[in-house]
Amino acid sequence: MNIKVLITGANGQLGRSIKKIIEDFSDLQFMFLTSEQCDITDGDKFRKIIEDYNPDYLINAAAYTAVDQAESNEEDAMAVNAYALQNIGRAMAGKKCIHISSDYVYHLDKDVPYTEDMPLNAQGVYARSKAIGESILQRTSCDSIIIRTGWLYSEFGNNFLKTMLHLSETRNEINVVDDQWGCPTYATDLAYVILHIIHEDSKNKVSLKSWNKVYNYSNIGVTNWYEYACTIIKMAGKSLLINPIPSVLYPMPATRPPWGVLDTTKIKSEFSIEIPAWKVSLEKCIDILIN
Ligand SMILES: NC(=O)c1ccc[n+]([C@@H]2O[C@H](COP(=O)([O-])OP(=O)(O)OC[C@H]3O[C@@H](n4cnc5c(N)ncnc54)[C@H](OP(=O)(O)O)[C@@H]3O)[C@@H](O)[C@H]2O)c1
Numbered sequence: 001m002n003i004k005v006l007i008t009g010a011n012g013q014l015g016r017s018i019k020k021i022i023e024d025f026s027d028l029q030f031m032f033l034t035s036e037q038c039d040i041t042d043g044d045k046f047r048k049i050i051e052d053y054n055p056d057y058l059i060n061a062a063a064y065t066a067v068d069q070a071e072s073n074e075e076d077a078m079a080v081n082a083y084a085l086q087n088i089g090r091a092m093a094g095k096k097c098i099h100i101s102s103d104y105v106y107h108l109d110k111d112v113p114y115t116e117d118m119p120l121n122a123q124g125v126y127a128r129s130k131a132i133g134e135s136i137l138q139r140t141s142c143d144s145i146i147i148r149t150g151w152l153y154s155e156f157g158n159n160f161l162k163t164m165l166h167l168s169e170t171r172n173e174i175n176v177v178d179d180q181w182g183c184p185t186y187a188t189d190l191a192y193v194i195l196h197i198i199h200e201d202s203k204n205k206v207s208l209k210s211w212n213k214v215y216n217y218s219n220i221g222v223t224n225w226y227e228y229a230c231t232i233i234k235m236a237g238k239s240l241l242i243n244p245i246p247s248v249l250y251p252m253p254a255t256r257p258p259w260g261v262l263d264t265t266k267i268k269s270e271f272s273i274e275i276p277a278w279k280v281s282l283e284k285c286i287d288i289l290i291n
Contacts, residue, residue, distance in 0.1 A: 002029040003202040005195075006055035008088075009062030010034045014100060016156040017187035018059065018195065025195045028202070031055065035062065040084040043091075050091040057198050058097045060088055063130075067104075070125040071253040081129035082136060089140020096143045096201070096211065098194050103150030103182065103218070103260040105131040113222075113263035116148070116214045124254040134214070143211040145197065147190070147267070150218055150260045151228075154187035155288045164229050165289060168238035178226035178244035182260035183218040186281035190217055197271055210270050216262035219278035231279065235286050 009015045010032035022030050031053055038049050040062050050058075063081055064070060070077035088097060104127035106114045122131040137144050153159040161184075167174055200206045223231070226244040233240045247256065264275055 003027065003057070003198070004029050004031065004053065004055040005057045005059065005198060006031045006033065006050075006053055007059045007061055008033055008038055008040055009060065010037075012061055012063070012065070013152055013154040013157045013159065013187045014061040014190060017154050017191040018061065020188065021191055021195065025199055028195070028199065040087060041079045043087040046087045047091045056095060056202070058088065058092050058095070059194055059198075060085075060097060060099045063100070064126070067124070067126040068253040070129065074125045077125050077129045078132070081126070082132035085133040085136040086140065089137050089142040089144075092140075092142040094141065096145075097137070098145045098147065098197065099133070099137055100190075101134050101146050101148045101214075102127065102130045103148055103216075103262055104257055105134070105148065106260070107257040108259070110259055113261045114216065115263045116216055116266055123257070126254060138212070145211060146214045147194070147217050148214060148262065149185050149190055149216070150262060151182045151184045152187050152190070153184055153282075153285065155285055156187070160184075160225070160228065161232055161282070161285065162289070164232045164240075165236060165238070165286075168233055168236065168240040171240065173241040173243065174229075175243045175245040175250065176226045176229045177247040177250050178224045179246050180256050180258050180260070181222055181224050183221050183223065183262065184228055184278045184282060185218040186276070186278075186285055188285070189219060189276055189281055193217060193267070193271070193273055196273060200271065206271070215267040215270070216264050217267050217275075218262045218264060219281050220264070220275050221278040222261050223278065231282065232286065235279075235283055236290055
């Protein structure tokens with residue numbers, strides 16, 4: 001029997017990264033829907049799509065990810081990242097959904113990696129919309145796995161890695177903040193974990209107890225944006241002078257958490273996965289981008 005998996009937000013970094021690897025999961029049948037084909041904020045149309053396709057699993061890769069724009073566009077950010085989770089949870093009642101959230105929901109004054117049981121302290125519209133979305137989904141009767149991730153990059157769309165590569169072609173010198181810490185996460189690695197969970201679950205190898213839980217996922221390691229930028233330029237064999245600056249000298253509409261390091265012990269042990277070090281995956285993505 002073919003297990004059906006529906007992916008929303010198919011044109012985003014994660015959506016396209018999932019599409020890239022589906023040949024490795026030939027026992028799963030995929031349907032990818034872009035925002036034009038499936039607007040998750042439209043409850044009636046969304047329910048109809050779920051009724052017609054009848055997926056066993058839904059991966060919600062759709063999101064409003066313009067963190068700074070969200071500050072002046074709260075309505076849209078909340079509609080997509082928070083209230084649309086009601087549509088998803090209702091339409092997928094009795095079925096399973098993997099939903100992606102953000103390290104921004106923690107925003108704690110810590111210097112140890114966040115574990116999933118730490119209290120949330122979302123700051124700013126984007127972070128709050130992601131935190132509200134989590135709790136809305138958790139209150140529906142859809143079985144969910146919520147994966148909190150951060151600093152996502154890929155060969156697709158816009159991200160920090162691609163910006164740095166572009167700047168190395170157009171500028172001689174840039175400033176990058178060195179007091180915000182986290183770990184870059186390759187969307188392909190995240191895509192593999194998501195499909196691994198679904199594959200194992202469809203073979204009844206995942207305990208029901210693993211559902212309705214929150215997991216952190218990032219690549220392994222800790223860095224800051226300045227070190228990350230320097231590593232990109234070095235790995236790509238480019239030249240660009242990068243000056244470290246404190247984030248007070250680079251004000252943005254949305255406050256960034258100074259600490260966004262995720263403890264990934266829970267997802268590793270629950271699903272028996274290994275997670276690559278961030279530099280290993282970064283090298284792979286840079287290789288794809290520049291060759
Ligand atoms: N990027 C990061 O650094 C980061 C960090 C932590 C967590 N996350 C989370 O990881 C997940 C994937 O992020 P990403 O980087 O892949 O995001 P992305 O590249 O911005 O893709 C998001 C996709 O969602 C689609 N979308 C927006 N509104 C929609 C709607 N109403 N209905 C259906 N689709 C809609 C967008 O459509 P269009 O193509 O039409 O715009 C886009 O294709 C998101 O939940 C995000 O919050 C991302």
